[in-house]
Amino acid sequence: MQPxxxxxxxxxxxxxxxxxxCPVQPQPKIPLHLRAPTFRVTITDLRLWHTWxxxxxxxxxxxxxxLDNGPDxxxxxxxxxxxxxxxxxxxxxxxxLNSGKFCDDDTEVCVRASLDDxxxxxxxxxxxxxxxxxxxGCEHWRDLVLSVEEGILIPRPETELILDLVSDAxxxxxxxxxxxxxxxxxxxxxxxxxxxxxxxxxxxxxxxxDLSLTAFTVASFNVKRYxxxxxxxxxxxxxFDPLEDVKGELSxxxxxxxxxxxxxxxxxxxxxxxxxxxxxxDGGENGMDDLVHLCDxxxxxxxxxxxxxxxxxxxxxxxxxxxxxxxKKKGSFCSIKIVSDFAGIQRFVxxxxx
Amino acid sequence: MEGAVLPIPFGHGAPRxxxxxxxxxxxVPQKALRFSWTPKKLGDPxxxxxxxxxxxxxxxxxxxxxxxxxxxxxxxxxxxxxxxFYTLRKExxxxxxxxxxxxxxxxxxxxxxxxxxxxxxxxxxxxWDDRVKAQQTLQALTDVKEKIKLLNEFQRQVEDAETxxxxxxxxxxxxxxxxxxxxGIIKELRKSLDRFELSQLLSGPYDKEGAIVNISAGAGxxxxxxxxxxxxxxxxxxxxxxxxxxxxxxxxxGEEAGIKSASIEIEGRYAYGYLSGEKGxxxxxxxxxxxxxxxxxxxxxxxEVMPLxxxxxxxxxxxxxxxEISFSRAGGKGGQNVNKVETAVRITHIPxxxxxxxxxERSQLANKIKAMSRLKAKLLVIAEEQRASEIKQIKGDxxxxxxxxxxxxxxxxxxxxxxxxxTGHETSDIAAVMDGELDPFxxxxxxxxxxxxxxxxxxxx
Numbered sequence: 001m002q003p004x005x006x007x008x009x010x011x012x013x014x015x016x017x018x019x020x021x022c023p024v025q026p027q028p029k030i031p032l033h034l035r036a037p038t039f040r041v042t043i044t045d046l047r048l049w050h051t052w053x054x055x056x057x058x059x060x061x062x063x064x065x066x067l068d069n070g071p072d073x074x075x076x077x078x079x080x081x082x083x084x085x086x087x088x089x090x091x092x093x094x095x096x097l098n099s100g101k102f103c104d105d106d107t108e109v110c111v112r113a114s115l116d117d118x119x120x121x122x123x124x125x126x127x128x129x130x131x132x133x134x135x136x137g138c139e140h141w142r143d144l145v146l147s148v149e150e151g152i153l154i155p156r157p158e159t160e161l162i163l164d165l166v167s168d169a170x171x172x173x174x175x176x177x178x179x180x181x182x183x184x185x186x187x188x189x190x191x192x193x194x195x196x197x198x199x200x201x202x203x204x205x206x207x208x209x210d211l212s213l214t215a216f217t218v219a220s221f222n223v224k225r226y227x228x229x230x231x232x233x234x235x236x237x238x239x240f241d242p243l244e245d246v247k248g249e250l251s252x253x254x255x256x257x258x259x260x261x262x263x264x265x266x267x268x269x270x271x272x273x274x275x276x277x278x279x280x281x282d283g284g285e286n287g288m289d290d291l292v293h294l295c296d297x298x299x300x301x302x303x304x305x306x307x308x309x310x311x312x313x314x315x316x317x318x319x320x321x322x323x324x325x326x327x328k329k330k331g332s333f334c335s336i337k338i339v340s341d342f343a344g345i346q347r348f349v350x351x352x353x354x
Numbered sequence: 355m356e357g358a359v360l361p362i363p364f365g366h367g368a369p370r371x372x373x374x375x376x377x378x379x380x381x382v383p384q385k386a387l388r389f390s391w392t393p394k395k396l397g398d399p400x401x402x403x404x405x406x407x408x409x410x411x412x413x414x415x416x417x418x419x420x421x422x423x424x425x426x427x428x429x430x431x432x433x434x435x436x437x438x439f440y441t442l443r444k445e446x447x448x449x450x451x452x453x454x455x456x457x458x459x460x461x462x463x464x465x466x467x468x469x470x471x472x473x474x475x476x477x478x479x480x481x482w483d484d485r486v487k488a489q490q491t492l493q494a495l496t497d498v499k500e501k502i503k504l505l506n507e508f509q510r511q512v513e514d515a516e517t518x519x520x521x522x523x524x525x526x527x528x529x530x531x532x533x534x535x536x537x538g539i540i541k542e543l544r545k546s547l548d549r550f551e552l553s554q555l556l557s558g559p560y561d562k563e564g565a566i567v568n569i570s571a572g573a574g575x576x577x578x579x580x581x582x583x584x585x586x587x588x589x590x591x592x593x594x595x596x597x598x599x600x601x602x603x604x605x606x607x608g609e610e611a612g613i614k615s616a617s618i619e620i621e622g623r624y625a626y627g628y629l630s631g632e633k634g635x636x637x638x639x640x641x642x643x644x645x646x647x648x649x650x651x652x653x654x655x656x657x658e659v660m661p662l663x664x665x666x667x668x669x670x671x672x673x674x675x676x677x678e679i680s681f682s683r684a685g686g687k688g689g690q691n692v693n694k695v696e697t698a699v700r701i702t703h704i705p706x707x708x709x710x711x712x713x714x715e716r717s718q719l720a721n722k723i724k725a726m727s728r729l730k731a732k733l734l735v736i737a738e739e740q741r742a743s744e745i746k747q748i749k750g751d752x753x754x755x756x757x758x759x760x761x762x763x764x765x766x767x768x769x770x771x772x773x774x775x776x777t778g779h780e781t782s783d784i785a786a787v788m789d790g791e792l793d794p795f796x797x798x799x800x801x802x803x804x805x806x807x808x809x810x811x812x813x814x815x
Contacts, residue, residue, distance in 0.1 A: 069686045071694050074607065079695060082716060095601055131693055140697075140716035157681070157697060157718045158689050260690055269686075271693045281690055314687060342681040343688050 026214060028221040029149045031137035033086040037110035043093070044105060045115055050097050053080050053122045060126065070129065070269040079132045083122070086136045087112050129270035139188070146188045146222050151214035153280035155190035158341045159256050162309050163194045165339060165350050166252065169307045170199075176307055179251025182207040184239050184294065187280060189219030189232070191254050196228045203251075206232045209242050212279060239290075240297040250302050256311040257290035259283040287313050288320060295325055299332040302353035309350040318346045325351070439522065442533065445540050446515045452547060453508045460505055469498045504550060508543060515539045548797075553624060555800045560735060561627030564598075564662035566728065570615040571608065572635065574653025577642045579612030582655040584788060585636060586616045589629075589657075591790025598622035603714045611644065617714075619662060626661040631799035632792075633659050634759045640766035650767055654760075663731045670730050677729075678702040681718055701725045708732055762795070764788075777802040 057076035064070030081098050088094050089110045124130040133139040133154045139146050141155040148154050170176050177199050183192040186208035196206050208219055216236040223232045235242035260281045266273050283289050298308050312318050318338045325333045336351035472495040481488045518536040567589050571582035593600035604617040635654050642651035682698040698713040699721040712725035765771045772787045773780035779798035
């Protein structure tokens with residue numbers, strides 16, 4: 001049973017009451033590129049670390065790829081380049097390191113992590129397959145830079161397309177902008193922030209809900225960073241539960257819910273299966289539990305003509321959902337369409353409340 | 355041979371004159387003078403590329419020349435010293451002429467009028483209503499100011515050198531220090547004049563911009579990939595020598611060695627103008643270190659050059675249906691199943707077949723934006739080369755033909771030679787070329803291009 005939290009947001013600081021004793025609200029971890037460069041490391045030491053890190057990346061070859069469709073050396077070298085960009089403040093040092101140029105030097109450089117941390121971070125990447133985004137604490141997604149940490153699903157490139165679908169819908173019907181929108185299972189807040197920027201200030205309020213306290217914290221942090229705390233309200237709770245107040249009034253709903261069948265998770269690449277939050281991936285036996293729940297909820301939460309877009313695991317799920325909406329929830333939805341992602345996989349189901 | 359003694363100005367030593375048909379003399383140190391001598395170029399006024407012989411760079415020349423056999427200075431050296439001065443004087447005259455011609459042909463007066471107009475435009479309060487035009491105007495203003503400054507600087511420098519020459523003649527002696535100064539001024543001035551003249555040749559619409567150089571290994575397997583790596587290094591070194599900012603933004607390693615492809619972003623004025631002639635296929639002949647028998651092998655690599663246009667300057671609209679955009683995705687089921695940083699974007703312009711791939715940014719959207727910008731730059735350049743007024747008019751097959759054209763041969767074995775097949779310019783110092791000494795080739799190509807194209811009025815303020 002999932003506990004229900006009711007929220008009464010006060011301006012500036014969300015407060016919640018709950019039936020279970022709630023833990024001290026965790027502090028979000030600061031992404032590497034936002035930390036103060038207070039550590040001093042000599043160029044010699046940096047270069048040694050970089051050479052070591054590069055060799056470790058090269059030694060992987062295609063082994064992860066063959067094992068579980070993980071990253072290969074080329075991916076890892078690119079990640080190392082970005083790790084360097086996030087860790088070191090001075091751009092000349094960054095480009096010299098990345099192009100392999102430096103001669104040994106005792107000059108000290110300002111770094112955002114200690115030398116020990118740099119070794120440890122890269123070791124974690126290679127040996128434990130800790131996701132790169134957790135290592136640097138952030139993810140570049142669309143035109144945003146979002147803080148992410150363990151417990152947060154890392155926003156996927158495919159999900160960027162949802163915002164394009166919303167954009168297309170808005171072209172057809174400008175009024176959609178002027179209502180409430182919701183991003184369900186917001187995680188890092190990616191879709192919510194992207195939506196807020198897309199819809200503009202004519203959108204009166206955007207809600208972002210998530211079950212996880214970590215997501216609540218991190219999403220709030222990201223929303224604040226983009227100065228959108230007045231337009232986006234982050235609510236802790238399960239799917240539609242925190243949104244009872246606006247039942248039947250939503251102009252739009254978007255979601256990237258967990259959709260992987262439970263038994264498939266352990267076969268995924270280690271970065272995902274061993275490190276990303278299961279709660280954000282596991283969609284039950286056929287992966288569809290949450291998607292179906294969302295369809296049911298959308299029928300009553302959306303106002304007439306309201307728009308929805310959900311991401312799924314592929315063709316089977318898309319077709320199932322489309323059928324479900326047309327048959328079981330007959331009359332509730334119209335203009336249901338299935339949209340493919342850039343790899344040609346049918347990825348999204350979108351439509352309107354009739 | 356008896357050591358020569360020349361009259362020494364400060365009264366040291368007994369003046370014992372030999373019959374030297376000159377009235378000037380030189381203070382020399384006790385060590386022998388060494389000259390880098392290119393006699394055939396001596397006194398040749400039409401040759402602007404000669405290395406100017408000058409005395410060794412020890413700033414202070416003191417020391418007394420004594421009549422003894424220990425001294426290794428010979429009469430010839432003294433005469434050479436004199437020739438030196440005559441040469442210097444001649445060089446100063448020639449350079450002075452050249453500066454005068456340049457200032458005339460640059461139409462200094464017209465430039466200054468232009469400057470006044472531009473300054474007025476900049477002072478106008480309505481300037482920033484059109485941001486793009488404002489930036490263009492500011493850039494034009496900077497260009498004109500820079501040009502006028504350079505032309506005046508040339509004048510000033512040549513006058514300095516002339517003053518030294520006059521002083522020397524009047525003083526009846528050659529002060530080593532002044533001589534050096536004059537020689538130095540003239541040397542630097544001639545380099546600057548060369549650069550200036552060359553930049554006048556760079557009158558294409560994108561010549562002033564920075565450049566993106568794409569190198570891809572062609573036929574030849576691992577050897578070609580290693581060759582591509584050598585070319586990468588060559589261009590990075592060249593950029594450093596020109597004091598441009600060079601950044602290797604993309605590098606795809608070969609399996610055994612070398613690279614499959616790479617992209618360099620070179621920021622700096624005129625980088626594109628200088629590098630545009632590098633487009634084409636570069637061929638290497640050498641004993642391949644990757645061939646088991648060490649046989650002589652030929653490999654190819656292709657170089658492509660595009661202008662680095664700032665995003666907001668490219669206001670060309672390309673209809674969406676002409677574009678094929680593909681994103682590399684990590685395989686597997688995609689979506690939540692995969693977490694691989696594969697944000698590469700490839701955009702193909704279907705009518706012409708021009709393709710651009712961008713991998714270095716950290717999100718798909720950022721790569722898409724950059725790829726679009728690069729694609730537009732590429733199309734604009736091709737349109738310009740084909741003298742098409744719109745992208746729509748570009749003939750597709752021209753694209754492939756360009757890339758396939760062999761432009762330069764680099765032979766490492768059995769002899770050493772780099773030869774540009776378009777201009778015929780060649781050198782046997784292949785090591786210097788691979789270390790970035792491309793200027794002679796660049797210059798030769800620019801002159802060749804200028805000579806073979808319709809001469810257009812190059813004056814653009």
